[in-house]
Amino acid sequence: MILPAGEPAPTLFEARDLSLSFGGVKAVRDVSFEIRRGEVFSIIGPNGAGKTTIFNLINRIYDADAGTMSFNGEDMSRVPGHRVAELGITRTFQNTELFDRATVLENLLIGRHVHRRTNLVAECLFLPSARRQEVAFRSYAEQIIDLLDLQASRDQMAGALPYGTRKVVEIARALCAEPQLLLLDEPSSGLNPEESEDLAFWIEDISADLGVTIAMVEHDMNLVTTVSNRVMAMADGAAITTGTPSDVQNHPEVLRAYLGDFEGSDVPGEREGAPLARKEPSAGEREGEPLARKEPSAGEREGAPLARKEQCEGEPLANKEPPTVEH
Amino acid sequence: MRFVLTTHYGQDVNLFRHNGQRFWYALLAVGAVAAPLFLNAFYVGELVLVFIWAVAGIGLMLLVGYTGLVSLGHAAFLAIGAYCHAVLLGYGVPFALSAPIAVAFTALVGALVGIPALRMTGVYLAIATLAFERIVAYVIEHWEPVTGGLRGMSVPQPEFFGLSLADSYVLYYFSLGVLAAGLFAAANLLRSPMGRAFIAVRDSEISAESMGVHLARTKTTAFAVSAAFTGLAGVLLAHRIGYLAPDAFTVQTSIQLLLLVVVGGLGSLHGVVFGAIFVGYLPQVIALARDVLPSAVGQIPGLELGVFGAILVLFLVFEPLGLYGRWLKIRSWLSQFPLYRKATHKRQKSYLRTERVH
Numbered sequence: 001m002i003l004p005a006g007e008p009a010p011t012l013f014e015a016r017d018l019s020l021s022f023g024g025v026k027a028v029r030d031v032s033f034e035i036r037r038g039e040v041f042s043i044i045g046p047n048g049a050g051k052t053t054i055f056n057l058i059n060r061i062y063d064a065d066a067g068t069m070s071f072n073g074e075d076m077s078r079v080p081g082h083r084v085a086e087l088g089i090t091r092t093f094q095n096t097e098l099f100d101r102a103t104v105l106e107n108l109l110i111g112r113h114v115h116r117r118t119n120l121v122a123e124c125l126f127l128p129s130a131r132r133q134e135v136a137f138r139s140y141a142e143q144i145i146d147l148l149d150l151q152a153s154r155d156q157m158a159g160a161l162p163y164g165t166r167k168v169v170e171i172a173r174a175l176c177a178e179p180q181l182l183l184l185d186e187p188s189s190g191l192n193p194e195e196s197e198d199l200a201f202w203i204e205d206i207s208a209d210l211g212v213t214i215a216m217v218e219h220d221m222n223l224v225t226t227v228s229n230r231v232m233a234m235a236d237g238a239a240i241t242t243g244t245p246s247d248v249q250n251h252p253e254v255l256r257a258y259l260g261d262f263e264g265s266d267v268p269g270e271r272e273g274a275p276l277a278r279k280e281p282s283a284g285e286r287e288g289e290p291l292a293r294k295e296p297s298a299g300e301r302e303g304a305p306l307a308r309k310e311q312c313e314g315e316p317l318a319n320k321e322p323p324t325v326e327h
Numbered sequence: 328m329r330f331v332l333t334t335h336y337g338q339d340v341n342l343f344r345h346n347g348q349r350f351w352y353a354l355l356a357v358g359a360v361a362a363p364l365f366l367n368a369f370y371v372g373e374l375v376l377v378f379i380w381a382v383a384g385i386g387l388m389l390l391v392g393y394t395g396l397v398s399l400g401h402a403a404f405l406a407i408g409a410y411c412h413a414v415l416l417g418y419g420v421p422f423a424l425s426a427p428i429a430v431a432f433t434a435l436v437g438a439l440v441g442i443p444a445l446r447m448t449g450v451y452l453a454i455a456t457l458a459f460e461r462i463v464a465y466v467i468e469h470w471e472p473v474t475g476g477l478r479g480m481s482v483p484q485p486e487f488f489g490l491s492l493a494d495s496y497v498l499y500y501f502s503l504g505v506l507a508a509g510l511f512a513a514a515n516l517l518r519s520p521m522g523r524a525f526i527a528v529r530d531s532e533i534s535a536e537s538m539g540v541h542l543a544r545t546k547t548t549a550f551a552v553s554a555a556f557t558g559l560a561g562v563l564l565a566h567r568i569g570y571l572a573p574d575a576f577t578v579q580t581s582i583q584l585l586l587l588v589v590v591g592g593l594g595s596l597h598g599v600v601f602g603a604i605f606v607g608y609l610p611q612v613i614a615l616a617r618d619v620l621p622s623a624v625g626q627i628p629g630l631e632l633g634v635f636g637a638i639l640v641l642f643l644v645f646e647p648l649g650l651y652g653r654w655l656k657i658r659s660w661l662s663q664f665p666l667y668r669k670a671t672h673k674r675q676k677s678y679l680r681t682e683r684v685h
Contacts, residue, residue: 059537085539099530101594102523109520110527114539116520120548123519124512130519131340137520138336177538 009036011073012213013089013181018057018067027053029237030067035181040207040214042224044248045234046257051217052094054234055183058215059091060084071181085114090174091183094217096166100159104150104169107158108141111176144172147209148202164195168202175206182206184216188223196223203227221249233257342514359503363496372495372567373607378502379563381603384587385513385596386556391585392593393517394549395529396444400456402580403463404554406573408433408561409482410467410474413571416483422492430558437554441547460581468573479572482565492566502563509556513596516552525549557584579632586635590642592649601650609634 013035020028028050035041043051056062058069060081068077071087079087090111099107115137118130145151148168153161158169167187174182187203188196200223206212207227218224224231225245232242235257241248248254331338331345343349363371383405390396408429415425440459444452467474474480484493492498516522524545527535536542565571583606591602613634617625627633646653660667 061533061537081536082539082541085537091537093534097531097534099527099534101530102526106523106526110523110535110540111538113520113524113527118519120516120521120552123521124516126515126519130515131337133520134340134518135336138339142336173538 009038011035012037012071013058013215014070015054015058016068016070018054018069019065020053020057020062021065026237028057028064031234031237031239032067033232033239033242035213035215036230037180037213038207038211039229040203040216040227042216042218042228042231042245043234044218044221044224044231044254045240048236049234049257050237051234052185053237055091055185055215055217058084058089058183085177085179088178088180089183090177090179090181092167092170092174092185092187094185094189096163096170098158098166098169098173100157102158103155104153104158104161104172105138105141105145105155107169107173108144108176109137111173112137112140114177140178141176144175147175147205148172164191167191167195167199171202171206175210175212179212181213181215184214184218186217186219188218188220196220199223200226225249340518342511342518356507360500363499368495371499373611375495375499375502375563375567377603377607378499378506379560379567380584380587380607381506381600382502382509382563383557383560383584384591384599384603384606385509386553386560387584388588388591388593388596388599389513389516389525389556390549390553391588392595392598393522393529394525394546394553395448396546396549397449397453397585398456398553399453399578399581399585400440400458400460400463401553401557401584402576402578403456403460404433404437404557405561405564405580405584406463406467406571406576407436407554408558409565409571409576410480410561411558412562413480413482413565414473416485417480422485422487426559426562429562430555433558433561434551434555437558438547438551440554441550444550445543445546457578457581460578464573464576467576475571477573479570481570482568484566484569493569498563498566502567505559505563509559510596510599513556517596521545521548579635582632582635582639586639589639590649592651593647595649595651597654598649598651601654605650609638 011034015034016032018028018031019026031050031054033041043054045051053062057064060076060079060083064077068075070076071089076084076087099110102110116133118127118133122130145154148171150165150168150172153165153169158166161169167190171182171184171187184203188199191199203214203216203223204227207214214227216224216228228245230242231245231248233240233248233251233254235253240253240257241251243251333339338344343352362374366374383401386404387398387401390398411432412425412429415428416422420428440456443455447455468477470476471478484491490497492501517525524535524540527538527540528542528545528549532542535545564575568575587602587606588598589602590605591600592598610631613631617630619625624630642649648655
């Protein structure tokens with residue numbers, strides 16, 4: 001999302017000196033970072049850098065050995081795992097974890113579980129309160145289905161869906177909880193280029209229309225530079241640097257983490273283009289507009305994504321202005 | 328093929344999707360109510376047994392088919408419900424109190440059994456519940472002052488308005504009502520957040536938790552609800568057999584219940600009814616077959632258990648969706664008749680859990 005200039009947005013999530021070891025392996029070492037409200041925050045790094053472990057720590061799947069986490073200013077270092085969604089943090093998984101023997105709609109309705117207000121007796125008798133809640137759940141799930149264009153797979157079993165759709169359903173399910181912070185664990189892995197491009201639009205939609213803050217672990221630098229406001233690079237469990245996508249891309253430590261030591265590579269900026277951004281404009285061209293994301297050229301935008309954008313207008317979820325369409 | 332135009336979300340929430348379904352279920356209800364008029368007492372009694380199997384089957388289906396927790400100890404819940412009810416009736420507690428107390432007590436025991444289940448899945452849980460079943464059987468055999476031990480105890484048959492549950496026609500309508508209410512409650516649960524939480528726990532614990540499902544509470548609830556249904560079936564069974572003895576609740580009963588949910592079709596309430604009919608009539612079929620088969624096979628003691636096991640394996644291999652799954656296939660064949668293609672229901676390769684990398 002395009003953040004207003006000037007004052008930085010308030011902090012939504014903050015991690016201080018997080019550390020976690022598995023036996024002798026130090027998966028995360030003294031990592032500190034903050035996620036600001038409304039931004040798209042990406043974590044990049046080579047395999048085994050500890051990116052997903054950070055997510056699992058936020059999600060309270062693992063207990064940190066040291067360090068603290070706070071969400072909305074409140075300490076969440078010892079909150080039980082099932083309460084994390086209630087606080088307003090939901091996530092997707094690197095290797096999709098859908099409820100395979102339930103329909104897409106049921107998957108999304110499970111996403112609304114944190115909003116359950118009925119008890120077992122009311123549910124067994126399906127009292128009017130339970131019916132009202134169900135109808136409200138449905139209508140919210142339908143809005144997410146419309147936003148992410150899942151109408152066609154609405155009643156299909158999640159286990160039978162193609163991989164790309166499964167990824168989107170997972171995002172939809174996480175959104176159904178109405179989170180404040182959405183954690184996306186490698187959303188584009190396994191997607192084809194067209195699906196990746198759609199994903200970039202959806203991430204922008206989610207950020208702009210729903211006002212959801214997004215934290216993302218991602219390898220696809222194209223996607224990262226397109227949608228992120230800030231990027232944190234990690235290697236060997238430690239945070240190397242945090243900054244704008246272009247700053248991080250050209251950071252010497254980051255290049256070393258990805259590419260190793262090159263002879264004569266002391267001044268990476270002098271090399272032809274930035275190695276991580278093959279299709280990106282070079283660093284020089286991007287200077288002066290660190291927050292402005294690369295807008296795909298008109299040619300790239302032709303095709304399916306435009307149709308979706310138009311559908312989103314007049315969307316009941318759009319409490320803010322509808323996304324702009326550039327023709 | 329029927330296409331339903333959905334115009335409001337309430338329609339999606341309804342138990343019946345369209346008037347065709349309402350018509351067929353109403354017809355089924357009329358048939359079930361009218362059946363005793365045309366049947367003699369023996370067949371009515373057999374139908375009562377099918378209803379009792381179905382009520383217990385709802386319980387096990389919620390646990391195995393929807394929450395993914397396997398139990399080989401459900402005969403114990405059946406026994407607890409039956410004995411608790413009979414003992415309370417023996418102390419002069421009125422039926423209207425003793426039945427709910429028996430069900431609540433079974434649910435409580437179920438919740439307690441569910442606690443160790445928080446740490447166990449699959450075959451370990453099956454063995455733990457099997458051990459639980461043995462413990463309950465041991466208690467029943469040795470707590471003679473209350474349960475009558477191996478001699479057993481007779482079940483007092485209370486009367487209301489001159490009607491006794493010992494009469495199979497009265498028991499028929501009573502069990503039919505209980506089954507209908509049970510199916511209604513289970514269907515309601517499954518279209519509500521808690522029922523979907525069961526499904527979430529079954530399919531992926533890690534993402535269930537990340538969506539805010541309290542794993543421990545959900546599993547304990549599943550065990551408690553499952554035990555409550557099975558205990559309710561125990562209450563009915565006490566009146567059906569009239570005399571409780573430990574040999575009415577054995578491992579074989581547990582296996583029959585498991586057979587019921589697997590053969591019926593895991594993960595469907597229709598499957599419970601199909602499975603109950605199957606399990607209810609299978610012993611009769613086996614008994615008839617004994618007369619026909621050559622004596623070397625027909626006279627094998629314990630033939631039932633072998634046949635149950637064989638059927639269980641055959642269904643798991645050839646029709647994992649059970650009788651209900653088979654029915655769905657037949658129905659879609661009928662509805663698409665000339666256009667049906669053989670590959671429609673070919674099992675597709677999907678992303679199995681074991682193939683994923685974590």
